[in-house]
Amino acid sequence: xxxxxxxxxxxxxxxxxxxxxxxxxxxxxxxxxxxxxxxxxxxxxxxxxxxxxxxxxxxxxxxxxxxxxxxxxxxxxxxxxxxxxxxxxxxxxxxxxxxxxxxxxxxxxxxxxxxxxxxxxxxxxxxxxxxxxxxxxxxxxxxxxxxxxxxxxxxxxxxxxxxxxxxxxxxxxxxxxxxxxxxxxxxxxxxxxxxxxxxxxxxxxxxxxxxx
Amino acid sequence: xxxxxxxxxxxxxxxxxxxxxxxxxxxxxxxxxxxxxxxxxxxxxxxxxxxxxxxxxxxxxxxxxxxxxxxxxxxxxxxxxxxxxxxxxxxxxxxxxxxxxxxxxxxxxxxxxxxxxxxxxxxxxxxxxxxxxxxxxxxxxxxxxxxxxxxxxxxxxxxxxxxxxxxxxxxxxxxxxxxxxxxxxxxxxxxxxxxxxxxxxxxxxxxxxxxxxxxxxxxxxxxxxxxxxxxxxxxxxxxxxxxxxx
Numbered sequence: 001x002x003x004x005x006x007x008x009x010x011x012x013x014x015x016x017x018x019x020x021x022x023x024x025x026x027x028x029x030x031x032x033x034x035x036x037x038x039x040x041x042x043x044x045x046x047x048x049x050x051x052x053x054x055x056x057x058x059x060x061x062x063x064x065x066x067x068x069x070x071x072x073x074x075x076x077x078x079x080x081x082x083x084x085x086x087x088x089x090x091x092x093x094x095x096x097x098x099x100x101x102x103x104x105x106x107x108x109x110x111x112x113x114x115x116x117x118x119x120x121x122x123x124x125x126x127x128x129x130x131x132x133x134x135x136x137x138x139x140x141x142x143x144x145x146x147x148x149x150x151x152x153x154x155x156x157x158x159x160x161x162x163x164x165x166x167x168x169x170x171x172x173x174x175x176x177x178x179x180x181x182x183x184x185x186x187x188x189x190x191x192x193x194x195x196x197x198x199x200x201x202x203x204x205x206x207x208x209x210x211x212x
Numbered sequence: 213x214x215x216x217x218x219x220x221x222x223x224x225x226x227x228x229x230x231x232x233x234x235x236x237x238x239x240x241x242x243x244x245x246x247x248x249x250x251x252x253x254x255x256x257x258x259x260x261x262x263x264x265x266x267x268x269x270x271x272x273x274x275x276x277x278x279x280x281x282x283x284x285x286x287x288x289x290x291x292x293x294x295x296x297x298x299x300x301x302x303x304x305x306x307x308x309x310x311x312x313x314x315x316x317x318x319x320x321x322x323x324x325x326x327x328x329x330x331x332x333x334x335x336x337x338x339x340x341x342x343x344x345x346x347x348x349x350x351x352x353x354x355x356x357x358x359x360x361x362x363x364x365x366x367x368x369x370x371x372x373x374x375x376x377x378x379x380x381x382x383x384x385x386x387x388x389x390x391x392x393x394x395x396x397x398x399x400x401x402x403x404x405x406x407x408x409x410x411x412x413x414x415x416x417x418x419x420x421x422x423x424x425x426x427x428x429x430x431x432x433x434x435x436x437x438x439x440x441x442x443x444x445x446x447x448x449x450x451x452x453x454x455x456x457x458x
Contacts, residue, residue, distance in 0.1 A: 117302030120267060121316050121365070122291035135306050 007181045008188075015170070019189050022166035025084060025159060026152045026197075029091030033148055037096050038141065041103025042129060051104055058097040066155050069093065070162045087156065087164030094155055095148035102144025106137030138208055146201040153194040157186065167193075215279055216240040217373050217405040218264055223273035225259055233259045234429045237273070243372070246399060246406040247434075248416035251426035251452075257409045260426070261375050264407065265294045278372065292319055295374030295404065299381045301362025303350040309335070309361050310346040316369040334364040337398060356387035363395075367402065376408045380415070392418055413456040425449050 008015065044051035064072075069090050073080045079089045110133050118128040134141070160168025167186040174182030223237040234256040241247050249257040262268040263275050266287040275282040277290065303312050313331040314322075322330075335342045338360035350358050359379060366374050380388045380395075392415060399406065399419075410416050416423045417437045424434040425448070433445035444450035 111305075113298065113300070113302050114304060116267070117296070117298060117304070120265060120291060120296035120298070120302070122288050122319055124288050127319070132304060132306075 004181055004184065008185055011185055015167075015185055015189060018165065018167050018169055018186070019193065021084075022153070022156055022168075022190065022193065025087055025091065025156045025164060025166050026149060026193075029088045029152055029156075030095055030145070030149050032088070033092045033095035033099050034145060036092070037099030037144075038103050041100045041141075042107055042134070044100070044104050045107045055097075055101055055104065058100055061093055062097045066090070066094065066158055067161065070158060074162060082163040084159075084164045086162055087159030087166075090159070091152045091155060095152055098144040098147040098151075099141070100144075102147075103137065103141050106140030106144075107133050109140070110136045139205055142201065142205045142208065146198060146205065149197045149201060150194050153190060153197060157190050214243055216276070217243050217245075217278060218407060219276040220260065220263070221274050221276070223260070223263065223270045223275065225256070225263065225268065225270050232429050234263075234270075237426075237429075237431050239424055239431065239434060241373075241405050241407055243405055244403060245422070246408060246420045248408045248410055248420035248423045249426055250410055250413050250416045250423055253411060255426040256429040257411075257426050258377055261377055261407060261409050264373070264375055265291045265296060267291075292316055292369065293371055293373070295366030295369075295371040297362050297366045297374065297376040297379045299378045300355065301350070301358040301360075301365070303358055303361055303365070305350050308347050308349055309340065309353070310342065312350070312361055313364045313368055315365055320369055322369075330368055331364070334367060335361075337401075338364045339394070340364075354387075355383055356391060359383060359387075359391060360394075363398070367398075367404070370403070372404055374402075374404045374406045376406060378409055378411070381410070381412075388415075395419055413452065425452060427452075 040054075044054060070086065073086045073090055074082065080086050114132060114136070115128065118132045123131065156164075156166050157168035157171055159166055160172050167190045170186030171183050171190075172186075174180065174184075174186065219240040221238050223234050224232060225234040225237075226232045237256070237260060239247070239260075249260055251257055259268060263270055264277060264282065266282055266285070269283065277285065278293070282290065304315070307315075310328075310331050313334055314327045317327045317330060331346070332342045335345060340357060340360055345353075345357070350361070353361065359382075363379070366376075380391045383391060396419065406420075408416070408420060413423070422434055422436055423440060425432045425440065427448055433440060433449045440449060440453050444453055
């Protein structure tokens, strides 16, 4: 055990740098997924018929094995290739489903009487969305974001396979050289990161949650 | 007689099922007058109410609000000039009592100080002093208190017309009587005309100057309690009044 901690300490520079890369991958992908997923989820509430097929499609995409998706994306022009960009695209794809679904169901579950009240007192559609529906759906939306982020932290380790960097680099190197300490040097920080994001977003959820 | 605040002329409204919810509906509401729309469920009374603030639009006939055809008025602007009270108040659960009451003045861009003064005054009027209630959320209030906040919210921007849809329908009989008494006291101080929907004829007689009896999308009769009791227009009104008008 002391053996392992000495090993980790020795490599702290590299581990920190790769953790940084890892956070950037997850943060950028999550930000894009939220920026796309929330507005699309909101827009879908006006077209329940379309929502069914969009959510169904997102579900199917979710079922593609992640390593395969990374591989499929490499030859795709513009978004593909080797490196972080491709990895981020893949992470966005996986993050979209929980964010879309939760935004959609969150908004749909707002009490229709409250929505009618918003219309009846003279809110515009935008005001109703921003001041009433989104705040009331926020806990559900945030729960979706939380799932998306935690899943992304794990998935991002695979991104090293296509040269995107991050903590997966240490894991792959450990596997190649059959060095358990190297695998752990990647896996432990990744696990800590996932837990930290989970905890942080959970706290945010409580903080912004229903003050009823 | 002064020009009506709200006037329905020969309205027809149907839904996709094809059945007409309202047919040949005409009614007018003068300034400061309270008219109640009464009838069994599905008689079209709520539909009639929603035509006034354009939550619904008529298929035929015209609704005139404040002397102008409703169809020519921007729905959002029109609604901000009309108070709207629904069952249980329809309050925003994530807003405090004060934020709920100030909703329309805020939409209209009133100054903060002016809004605050108005909400203090209204909360006092409805018996929920701001010091004690302004910062609570709707979940921390009883049904009757929520209803009071709903009334205060509807009156905040001093609308000349207030629409009420079963405003006291969700209350227990005792709170209901209290609210009805208070409604009459408030009404004496407002400058608003009120169109009130209720399924309770006794409540309609108690609160309204005139009562309109609807059934099956048709207006059977409009009149005072006297008129409806003494000279019912048809068999339906006669039975309805004798059975429920006690």
